[in-house]
Amino acid sequence: MKNLFFLVLIFASCALFAQTFTGIITDNETGVPLNNVEVTLVENDLSIKTTANGLFSFNAFTLGDKTLYFNKEGYVFEALYNQQPATNLEIKLRAKKISTATTRWNTYMQSCNNYNNPNIPNNPEWNVVFKETNLTGDLVANSLITRRDPSAVIKYNDKYYVWYSRKRTQTSTYFGTNNPNDNVFPWDYTDVYYATSTDGYEWKEQGPAVERGQTGTFDDRSVFTPEIFIHNDKFYLIYQVVKSPYIERVKNNVAMAVADSPNGPWIKLSEPILRPSHNGVWSAGSTSRFRADVKGDFDSHKVHDPCLMFYKDKFYLYYKGERMGEERFCGQREIRWGVAIADQPEGPYVKSEYNPITNTGHEVSVWNYNNGIAIIQKLDGPERGSIQFAQDGVNFEMMGTATGTAGFAGNEVPDALGIFRPNEISTTDPKFGVDWGLSHHLDFSRAANGATGGWMYLRRFDLVNKSIIPTEPITPVTGGNDLIVEAEDFIQTGSFSGIRPGEFNGVNATGIGINFVNSGDYADYSINLTETGFYDLTYLIASPGGRSLNVQLLIDGVEVASDVVPNTGDWENYINLNSNSNFIEITEGTHTFRIIANGNDRWQWNLDKLILKRVELTTSAKQLGLDDHNIVVYPNPAVHQIHISKISHATHYSIVDLKGVVVLQGTLKNERQSVGVEQLVSGTYILITKNGNNAKMSSTVFIKN
Ligand code: AAL
Secondary structure, three states, X not given: OHHHHHHHHHHHHHHHHOEEEEEEEEEOOOOOEOOOOEEEEHHHOEEEEOOOOOEEEEEEOOOOOEEEEEXXXXXXXXXXXXXXXXXXXXXXXXXXXXXXXXXXXXXXXXXXXXXXXXXXXXXXXXXXXXXXXXXXXXXXXXXXXXXXXXOOEEEEOOEEEEXXXXXXXXXXXXXXXXXXXXXXXXXXXXXEEEEEXXXXXXXXXXXXXXXXXXXXXXXXXXXXXXXXXXXXXXXXXXXXXXXXXXXXXXXEEEEEEEEOOOOOOOEEOOOOOEOOOOOOEEOOOOOOOOOEEEOOOOOOOEEEEEEEEEXXXXXXXXXXXXXXXXXXXXXXXXXXXXXXXXXXXXXXXXXXXXXXXXXXXXXXXXXXXOOEEEEEEOXXXXXXXEEEEEOOOOOOEXXXXXXXXXXXXXXXXXXXXXXXXXXXXXXXXXXXXXXXXXXXXXXXXXXXXXXXXXXXXXXXXXXXXXXXXXXXXXXXXXXXXXXXXXXXXXXXXXXXXXXXXXXXXXXXXXXXXXXXXXXXXXXXXXXXXXXXXXXXXXXXXXXXXXXXXXXXXXXXXXXXXXXXXXXXXXXXXXXXXXOOOOOEEEOOEEEEEEEXXXXXXXXXXXXXXXXXXXXXXXXOHHHHOOOOOOOEEEOOOEOOEEEEEOOOOOOEEEEEEOOOOEEEEEEOOOOOEEEEOOOOOOXXXXXXXXXXXXXXXXXXXXXXX
16 A cells, blocks of 8 residues: 555656657648657757657656757758647658759769869859958957957948957967867957948947857857848847857857847847757767768758848848868868748748758858849859859859959958948849948967967958949930940959059959059940940040050940040049040940050059040031131032141041041141042041040031032
8 A cells, every 4th residue: 555655656756747748740741740750859868750650759857848859861950949848749841952052062063173163154244343441440450359250231320330249369279279268269259349430441349239148148158240130120130159168069059139229239039049950960089070970961060150131021041051070072161051031030030941052152141132132152162252143042043253353352252241231222233232341351460469360350342343234325414415434333344464463453443433554454334325326535534644555445345446645644633535536336235345454554544434425427516516626628519539728736637427437537737638538438428637635626527429
């Protein structure tokens, strides 16, 4: 009797403490129960497999909420966090799908030759080239303070805001230590700070936005690599978190804090919003992250570089994953991106079944474009140096090249782009959403306090090959249908003569035009005309002079003008240089204009604009606004020859037909001269005279019978 009493007591207490987790796992699409799914009850370190009917059941003998992992080959990893005991859990697993990037990856993996030749398209509409500029104010380079991984830049109440990882520079051990308190990375022991600016160059550091949590919390060791996101007047900071100890195999999560103003206060969510998949097995007897018996998913070790986008009425959280047991392929790191999607900014975030959606890209740079998503793939992987686009935000195609200008960031895109978010989303210009922002620069010199292992500072990056994709003829500045081409609006630039130290690869765009123009540099423009017309070309150009300075214009590969550039006294002293060329006919449609610096001197000129004045060839010189010195052409109509008199200062002439084709040209030596016109077909012609500086003196219409 006594024994029975104790037995009942034991059963009763077991029943009291037994925490049951029971449920069924099915295929999300077919509804079919899934057998052989590995279900892990994390806190109790228990793993079981589902039955043929997709069932699982655990008794946990510790109290409290539990974590459950669900893994099956070919299915997206799922987890339940903070799960209370339950007997009716229904888990739907989604079959993995292959993204277009992964389809390409499979062909790259056939050989390193394939891997290193991914055929990135060279497409001026998409190619991006960036330069970098140092910042001033509080964000000036300072080895004592490490600032890195800037967020996107936003504008709020006429001020720019940026967030970044910040710390006092310390020696970084990169895990070459047994002391778990040692600073392992420049991004260890950091907090998220923010700074503001009115011009994007001079910044004022405002202080911390999100700091590390209390000891024992999920973010007690480091909060870093932030991203900013605004939606419905709320501000969201998304950032990486690490919990102590920061050891090589520590899992990295992504967390969020929310505020009503960019100035805070920031309220942290109580749990990370994105975590690694848990399906790798580290190799025993090693602490190395490269050693895993089961490698697990691409993001089974770390989720990094979060970037939140509002897209198709949902919240797309792009991130970089690192795998348990990372490999190197053809000399490159194994880095891939994923995306997790939610209905609310705070989550819950569901990882896409298409993950990984890229197989390249050290840092996550993403912007909205034309109802799709554009990205830059920087380092690490076969498609490094590409700009890509996905109409569905998931299946990315390579669209063009992504590079830096020589002399600034080498030939690579600047590091860790924090892109300025404009208010509008372009539907015609893919580059509009990545015009400028902040990047970081790695400096591995010893810091002023003696710390080694690297320190970082923020810089500004700017797109140097901004697009002009005119939807209508370029807007005239003064009357008529004149074409004004802003020199800085080139769609691409390059050089025929190679790049020497201190030069750009091609020309450099400034606020008003182009500079750093070296012999052999060219810039291309895309010009769209709705109507055919004749144009008189003038350059607004500056140069302090030289022995051989020349500017050339090609339209669709055909040279239409070539002019000596005079000394204007200064690089910034722009003059109107009227081209020696004849009226240029430009037909309706889209054309590529190429400006070439084709003088021999290494440094050539600065260009503000090209002005193409529309001319009506049937009107008289006076109506054209040209300087008419009353030259006389006779007889008119003429049969054999014309006599030109009252030439005054004119030294050259050309005869142009009504299509703008030069049919005759020559030098005028006297005040009066005869020119044979017998060979011309009957019709109307224009006689244009110019002086030695190529300024137009007059134009007169005459008839050849
Ligand atoms: C960066 C980012 C993440 C990494 C580290 C700091 O380039 O990818 O933020 O954790 O390096």
